[in-house]
Amino acid sequence: MEIIAGQGIPEITLRLNAMSEWTSGQPSSSGVSKTKELIAKFQQYGIAVNIDLHTWYTTWDSYFRDSASNVAANRATYINYVEACIDAFEGEPVSAWMVLNEPQARTATTSENQFILDIIAAAKSLTSAPVSVRFMGGYSPDTGHYSQQIDSACDFLCRNVYWDPRNPGTTVYGVTQAKMNNMISNAQSRGKPLWITEFGESKDNLAEQAAYVAAFVAYANSEGISAIFCWVSQPESGSAETYNIFDGYTPNPAFYELIN
Helix, strand or coil, X not given: CHHHHHCCCCEEEEEECXXXXXXXXXXXXXXXXXXXXXXXXXXXXXXXXXXXXXXXXHHHHHHHCCCCCCHHHHHHHHHHHHHHHHHHCCCCCEEEEEEEECCCCCCCCHHHHHHHHHHHHXXXXXXXXXXXXXXXXXXXXXXXXXXXXXXXXXXXXXXXXXXXXXXXXXXXXXXXXXXHHHHHHHHHHHCCCEEEEECCCCCCCHHHHHHHHHHHHHHHHHHCCCEECCCCCCCCCCHHXXXXXXXXXXXXXXXXXXXX
């Protein structure tokens, strides 16, 4: 924490593992307790804390899409979970909520779009903090895969993007330069902040990862993107963690490029 504070980072996002715990309709007491401890500690350093209810596209595909088994009950349980999470942090200085992450990378139906709108409405009925949904940049309301009503309902726009501005012609997870331009234009036309809520480069090569982060920071600054969030610290278990810019408790060069 001292390392993060010492680099002047103004804001961080903490994840609750909604990929699994949503099925009970309640956040885990241990997760809530630990998050509250971290909020208090970060407050001491003047660092704002956002909370991300971190699902994944597999959660959407298995439980929430129209064709999933028990979809109506699952959707109701998830909304209960979102409401319970917000209730659990009543009185805590949570700066913003991200209440769903990475819906399925395909075009949503009317009822699927409505489910997302219902999640946002449920969250906003319980908190005055800004609320949003995190989309993959290649499959979002910008691209027509989801309703633009969702962007209208969100207080700020979130996109997960691993596109490399050094290689603008290369598509990464559905993101092209044209889609980057479109998401930036969409946010500006709505007068809403655009957060890039994930970006990164695999750290198989630390120098390459640092160069990527430096390039993306420069790109975000040049385009007036409101905020960028890189994976900083997560347990090293499985291929999904290769984008981390902390090795255990030690920052790798990409961390310093993020700050500089």
